[in-house]
Amino acid sequence: MLIFFLFTCLSFILFLKSLPLKSLPAWASEMTLLSPWSYQEFFAFRTSSLMNSFGRSCIPLTRSKMSINNSNLSSRVDNVETGEMSVLDLPDLVLECILERLPPAELFSMAGVCSYLRNRCISDHLWESHMKQKWGRVIGPAAYREWKRYIASRREICNLKQGKQKGLVRLLFAIWPLSWTKSKLDNSEKQRIPPPADSIMSWYLALETGKFCFPAQVYNRENGHVGFMLSCYDAKLSYDSRTDTFQARYPPHGRRAGAIESNVTWDRLRAQPVDTPPHDLHISDCLNDLQPGDHIEIQWRRNKEFPYGWWYGVVGHLESCDGNVNYCRCHNSGTVILEFRQYAPGSRWRHTAINRRNHGEEGNEADGFYGGIRKLKNEREISMWKILWPTEVLE
Amino acid sequence: MASSRKITLRSSDGESFEVEEAVAVESQTIKHMIEDDCADNAIPLPNVTSKILAKVIEYCKKHVDASKAEDRVNDEDLKAWDAAFIKVDQVDQATLFDLILAANYLNIKSLLDLTCQTVADMIKGNLFPVRNEWLNFTFSIANRELVLVCLTEWVAHRRLFCS
Numbered sequence: 302m303l304i305f306f307l308f309t310c311l312s313f314i315l316f317l318k319s320l321p322l323k324s325l326p327a328w329a330s331e332m333t334l335l336s337p338w339s340y341q342e343f344f345a346f347r348t349s350s351l352m353n354s355f356g357r358s359c360i361p362l363t364r365s366k367m368s369i370n371n372s373n374l375s376s377r378v379d380n381v382e383t384g385e386m387s388v389l390d391l392p393d394l395v396l397e398c399i400l401e402r403l404p405p406a407e408l409f410s411m412a413g414v415c416s417y418l419r420n421r422c423i424s425d426h427l428w429e430s431h432m433k434q435k436w437g438r439v440i441g442p443a444a445y446r447e448w449k450r451y452i453a454s455r456r457e458i459c460n461l462k463q464g465k466q467k468g469l470v471r472l473l474f475a476i477w478p479l480s481w482t483k484s485k486l487d488n489s490e491k492q493r494i495p496p497p498a499d500s501i502m503s504w505y506l507a508l509e510t511g512k513f514c515f516p517a518q519v520y521n522r523e524n525g526h527v528g529f530m531l532s533c534y535d536a537k538l539s540y541d542s543r544t545d546t547f548q549a550r551y552p553p554h555g556r557r558a559g560a561i562e563s564n565v566t567w568d569r570l571r572a573q574p575v576d577t578p579p580h581d582l583h584i585s586d587c588l589n590d591l592q593p594g595d596h597i598e599i600q601w602r603r604n605k606e607f608p609y610g611w612w613y614g615v616v617g618h619l620e621s622c623d624g625n626v627n628y629c630r631c632h633n634s635g636t637v638i639l640e641f642r643q644y645a646p647g648s649r650w651r652h653t654a655i656n657r658r659n660h661g662e663e664g665n666e667a668d669g670f671y672g673g674i675r676k677l678k679n680e681r682e683i684s685m686w687k688i689l690w691p692t693e694v695l696e
Numbered sequence: 697m698a699s700s701r702k703i704t705l706r707s708s709d710g711e712s713f714e715v716e717e718a719v720a721v722e723s724q725t726i727k728h729m730i731e732d733d734c735a736d737n738a739i740p741l742p743n744v745t746s747k748i749l750a751k752v753i754e755y756c757k758k759h760v761d762a763s764k765a766e767d768r769v770n771d772e773d774l775k776a777w778d779a780a781f782i783k784v785d786q787v788d789q790a791t792l793f794d795l796i797l798a799a800n801y802l803n804i805k806s807l808l809d810l811t812c813q814t815v816a817d818m819i820k821g822n823l824f825p826v827r828n829e830w831l832n833f834t835f836s837i838a839n840r841e842l843v844l845v846c847l848t849e850w851v852a853h854r855r856l857f858c859s
């Protein structure tokens with residue numbers, strides 16, 4: 302009986318020694334969302350970098366303890382140092398006021414100072430304004446859904462690894478029942494997933510470091526390739542903070558592999574304006590409103606295997622109409638003429654006609670397939686297309 | 697033009713300052729006290745020393761004059777005055793913090809914004825040298841405490857199989 306007891310003790314202790322090595326990577330994989338921050342200042346702070354990696358893995362566990370000690374800490378600190386005030390002594394509202402005015406890099410650094418500041422600096426409302434300011438134009442609902450999927454899948458991977466450990470641990474408990482330690486294990490589950498993984502700060506950092514590839518649309522893809530002028534295609538983008546540009550991955554065109562384009566600048570990007578995936582037909586709801594002079598975007602693809610791109614055009618007059626505003630009855634007609642004025646007048650891409658009453662996907666293998674239409678009401682969108690107008694007329 | 701009432705403010709060290717009502721009500725706190733009729737005698741400000749109160753009054757006077765002026769003082773000029781008022785070599789760290797606390801207590805939004813922006817700029821400018829006397833995080837001490845706490849927790853939780 303005693304020998305059995307000693308044996309389980311020994312195996313217990315041996316298991317103990319091996320366990321933390323497995324537990325840290327699971328934790329660290331969650332932390333990689335936060336760690337590879339490329340600002341030199343952060344890495345230059347060598348004295349704290351070791352403390353930070355320690356502190357970050359410990360801080361959720363020590364949060365309650367630190368917040369109680371916070372006031373003691375600063376007063377203890379005062380006695381030891383010159384007795385002057387520190388920023389930590391300022392009232393909450395004032396500290397909030399200061400933190401709101403910090404740019405993202407500094408806010409991130411402040412989060413590494415102590416656990417009290419960490420709790421203040423990771424709060425969503427501070428990072429929300431930074432998100433909107435920098436990423437608001439290119440991040441849309443599709444990107445947000447993609448982000449949710451991304452963190453859910455990472456959490457699954459994390460849980461899988463930890464689940465294996467837990468299984469072994471539970472087996473050991475069966476040999477040596479310690480119900481009090483088991484309850485401690487259950488309690489720590491709540492703290493196991495660190496708060497930032499789900500937060501806007503984590504999202505911001507994942508975007509900045511390029512770890513998270515988000516869906517958006519690129520104007521004039523492949524460096525203004527002539528076959529794609531004045532079009533906008535869906536792509537997965539990842540950010541490079543050193544060059545302040547993106548790398549775009551386009552979905553494959555049929556059997557042709559997906560293209561990759563580097564150094565895409567901010568001005569060539571936009572969030573998806575409608576929630577239609579690139580292979581799906583957009584349901585047009587503006588057909589009855591279309592009048593000559595309206596700016597539109599229409600889906601078009603070469604053949605049915607390819608994803609749609611959005612192409613810019615203008616509603617034109619019917620052939621029978623002479624363009625006189627007073628006598629124009631084009632908006633009553635069942636046919637709508639779309640003009641793509643970037644092409645030369647004789648070109649087959651210059652015009653297309655669509656049926657106002659009943660428009661679905663139309664076309665053929667030679668001229669490609671025209672899909673859903675979107676009317677442009679926003680001046681900014683229209684001027685964006687005008688800025689990208691090609692210098693030469695296309696064929 | 698109605699002659700404005702004079703309000704007396706008394707600092708924590710007993711010094712009295714007489715200011716026009718228009719200047720005094722830049723502070724929302726004082727404004728509410730006046731509205732609640734507590735201002736017949738001197739208004740005591742136990743949280744503000746005379747040195748700081750003098751500076752706060754100087755700030756409020758300037759801003760009241762700027763908004764009243766017939767010839768519409770230029771926004772740029774006022775900003776330049778603010779910058780000079782709060783300039784780092786004019787105002788040492790202790791004074792800056794006292795100004796922040798006074799602006800917070802007296803509820804003077806524009807002064808609070810100005811001082812908080814100054815601190816934010818200081819943080820931006822001195823991105824974490826370990827001992828920054830301006831920021832005064834006394835980081836070395838905090839560090840040691842934190843490391844100790846973390847170590848004990850880590851050891852404790854190791855034994856309890858928590859990751």
